[in-house]
Amino acid sequence: MRLATLLNMAFRSLLNRRVTGALTLMAVALSVALFTGVEKVRQGARASFERTVSGADLIVGARSGPINLLLYSIFRVGDATANMTWRSYEEIASDPRVAWTIPLSLGDAHKGYRVVGTDENLFEHYRFGEDQTLTFASGEPFRDLFDVVLGAEVARNLGYRIGDDIVLSHGLGEVSFADHDNKPFKVVGILEATGTPIDRSLNVSLPAIEAIHVGWETGAKTPLATIMTADRVRSLDLKPDELTAMIVGLKSRGTVLKMQRDLNTYREEPLLAVIPGIALSQLWETVGIAERLLSAVSACVIAVGLVVILVSILTTLNERRREMAILRSVGAAPGDIFFLLVLEAAVIAFLGALLGLLVLYAGLMGLAPLVQARAGVSLVGLGPGAFDLVVLVTLTGLASFMAMFPAWRAFRNALADGLTVRV
Amino acid sequence: MIDLSLLRFPGFAMVSSGSSSVLLLEEVTFAWRADEVILHIPYFEIGKGERIFLRGPSGSGKSTLLSLISGVLTPQSGKIQLLGANMTGARASERDALRARELGVIFQMFNLVPYLSVLENVALPCRFSAARGLRAKQSGGSIEGEAGRLLARLGLGEAHLRGRKATDLSVGQQQRVAAARALIGGPGLILADEPTSALDTDARGVFIELLSEECAARGSSLLFVSHDLSLATHFDRTVDLCAINAAFSHAQA
Numbered sequence: 001m002r003l004a005t006l007l008n009m010a011f012r013s014l015l016n017r018r019v020t021g022a023l024t025l026m027a028v029a030l031s032v033a034l035f036t037g038v039e040k041v042r043q044g045a046r047a048s049f050e051r052t053v054s055g056a057d058l059i060v061g062a063r064s065g066p067i068n069l070l071l072y073s074i075f076r077v078g079d080a081t082a083n084m085t086w087r088s089y090e091e092i093a094s095d096p097r098v099a100w101t102i103p104l105s106l107g108d109a110h111k112g113y114r115v116v117g118t119d120e121n122l123f124e125h126y127r128f129g130e131d132q133t134l135t136f137a138s139g140e141p142f143r144d145l146f147d148v149v150l151g152a153e154v155a156r157n158l159g160y161r162i163g164d165d166i167v168l169s170h171g172l173g174e175v176s177f178a179d180h181d182n183k184p185f186k187v188v189g190i191l192e193a194t195g196t197p198i199d200r201s202l203n204v205s206l207p208a209i210e211a212i213h214v215g216w217e218t219g220a221k222t223p224l225a226t227i228m229t230a231d232r233v234r235s236l237d238l239k240p241d242e243l244t245a246m247i248v249g250l251k252s253r254g255t256v257l258k259m260q261r262d263l264n265t266y267r268e269e270p271l272l273a274v275i276p277g278i279a280l281s282q283l284w285e286t287v288g289i290a291e292r293l294l295s296a297v298s299a300c301v302i303a304v305g306l307v308v309i310l311v312s313i314l315t316t317l318n319e320r321r322r323e324m325a326i327l328r329s330v331g332a333a334p335g336d337i338f339f340l341l342v343l344e345a346a347v348i349a350f351l352g353a354l355l356g357l358l359v360l361y362a363g364l365m366g367l368a369p370l371v372q373a374r375a376g377v378s379l380v381g382l383g384p385g386a387f388d389l390v391v392l393v394t395l396t397g398l399a400s401f402m403a404m405f406p407a408w409r410a411f412r413n414a415l416a417d418g419l420t421v422r423v
Numbered sequence: 424m425i426d427l428s429l430l431r432f433p434g435f436a437m438v439s440s441g442s443s444s445v446l447l448l449e450e451v452t453f454a455w456r457a458d459e460v461i462l463h464i465p466y467f468e469i470g471k472g473e474r475i476f477l478r479g480p481s482g483s484g485k486s487t488l489l490s491l492i493s494g495v496l497t498p499q500s501g502k503i504q505l506l507g508a509n510m511t512g513a514r515a516s517e518r519d520a521l522r523a524r525e526l527g528v529i530f531q532m533f534n535l536v537p538y539l540s541v542l543e544n545v546a547l548p549c550r551f552s553a554a555r556g557l558r559a560k561q562s563g564g565s566i567e568g569e570a571g572r573l574l575a576r577l578g579l580g581e582a583h584l585r586g587r588k589a590t591d592l593s594v595g596q597q598q599r600v601a602a603a604r605a606l607i608g609g610p611g612l613i614l615a616d617e618p619t620s621a622l623d624t625d626a627r628g629v630f631i632e633l634l635s636e637e638c639a640a641r642g643s644s645l646l647f648v649s650h651d652l653s654l655a656t657h658f659d660r661t662v663d664l665c666a667i668n669a670a671f672s673h674a675q676a
Contacts, residue, residue, distance in 0.1 A: 327547075331519055334515075419493060419530075
């Protein structure tokens with residue numbers, strides 16, 4: 001009963017100080033939103049990257065840096081500096097230790113989305129998340145030369161359906177200046193959303209990539225490209241000469257290190273094979289300093305929020321001595337007064353943190369599509385979790401702890417003042 | 424001076440320490456600093472249902488006496504009994520509990536917790552003492568019911584007043600709310616420290632009459648402190664603090 005009374009009084013006291021109370025609440029809410037937001041996006045980015053490469057044992061491409069290779073081949077961040085030959089691809093694919101391979105040929109785009117030249121292995125062997133395979137929302141894998149399978153986001157954002165014709169563009173710009181306009185593609189399949197960069201890609205066969213580049217060998221459109229219409233190009237040998245990278249799945253994980261070494265010392269051409277998990281951890285190490293700095297800054301903001309609570313209580317102590325004397329006169333012990341102030345801090349911290357989390361999730365919901373489109377980081381899985389509860393409880397606890405300082409002063413005042421206040 | 428010597432007579436004290444007394448002070452001394460005793464009361468007693476006017480000019484140790492009676496301060500020596508319970512020997516928490524149960528205090532002004540409603544202010548003592556809450560329930564059905572009944576008795580019956588914030592009321596209204604709070608749950612003793620000094624002359628008489636009536640109705644004793652002797656006629660007995668405070672007379676002499 002006494003706890004309920006004091007809690008009610010703490011609430012009412014805060015309600016009574018509307019302006020300072022609201023400002024304090026806002027400061028706490030913003031600090032919590034920032035801190036939790038930074039943490040969420042960090043975890044979200046990691047989870048999103050990790051779920052993308054869950055099934056791959058090795059990523060192989062032309063020699064560059066491990067992080068670089070991983071970023072451009074899987075996450076579609078940046079561009080390849082060189083390609084690997086088709087001969088190497090075939091040789092690796094036929095290695096007895098290799099279970100499956102997925103070729104990746106990048107370079108073209110459609111309205112800002114990447115076009116990926118690959119083969120049916122993508123649909124059969126690619127694994128993401130918890131060992132999930134790609135599934136079709138509608139349609140089926142590409143069969144014909146000019147078939148295209150769309151990622152979920154591409155189909156959704158551009159409003160494409162099965163049977164639509166689309167024209168691919170040369171290069172990666174969002175606004176295209178050179179279209180492969182005499183070789184339109186037909187949408188034959190649309191994939192379910194995966195939360196990986198696949199959602200944002202248009203998947204075609206490797207020969208298709210060759211076909212649309214007939215007459216583009218110099219890097220620019222020549223008259224040949226115009227002459228070679230979709231029908232005529234079918235008669236050509238469209239076996240690819242090179243590709244950007246490949247994903248390798250091994251029969252046994254135990255052979256991965258040996259396989260990696262073999263590929264890194266490949267005689268025919270300079271190749272680079274990376275183990276996705278290791279390359280990712282290298283990536284996190286690289287960005288780790290920035291991450292930690294960001295975490296430290298947001299932790300400091302939390303500290304500022306706590307100090308604001310402390311100040312908001314300390315500044316009222318003197319003007320509340322009269323109130324404390326009244327409470328003493330009706331039977332409140334000095335301990336009740338101590339507890340009242342601690343409760344007030346706890347209530348501000350709790351409500352502030354709650355408000356901050358609400359603001360954060362509202363913000364995340366609003367920003368998630370933007371972040372997904374711009375940074376390729378899926379924030380979809382960032383629902384409220386145990387971490388939020390920890391933040392809520394810890395902040396309330398810290399605020400209560402810090403409030404013991406003003407509470408102790410009020411306790412001392414209460415003992416000294418008794419029923420009379422000399423102010 | 425003559426009164427004083429009588430009060431100091433030991434036999435007098437022995438006789439009067441019966442169970443009918445609501446408040447009993449014996450050889451109570453208090454000093455903020457060891458060399459400066461500001462209060463020395465050889466003997467002071469309030470009987471059950473008694474209404475006493477305590478005349479205390481400023482500097483007579485009035486506030487200190489009220490703090491001692493309410494158990495907020497403890498004397499250096501002597502004995503204070505409230506309804507037979509020994510305040511001086513008790514722990515601080517016991518004194519707080521006793522105050523919550525058996526005392527109603529009305530200050531000169533600013534009696535109310537500003538952020539609580541009128542009704543909540545009146546009910547406040549019942550929140551700190553279950554026994555007092557129980558007595559209020561027995562009298563009025565519920566704590567809120569009893570608070571409302573007391574407010575009505577003191578001329579604050581309008582329903583819209585009860586939910587108002589205490590600070591929205593006039594000074595006179597605030598003092599009556601304070602009286603209701605002191606009276607709720609029928610405490611043994613009501614301490615009123617210059618409760619009428621902020622009121623105009625007409626309101627003073629009305630306030631004191633209302634307070635006296637309600638004290639009588641509940642059997643609560645009343646210790647009314649004021650420097651204004653013209654109010655003394657409303658009470659059973661008048662005591663001069665200067666007369667019972669040996670330390671004061673020494674200082675004046």
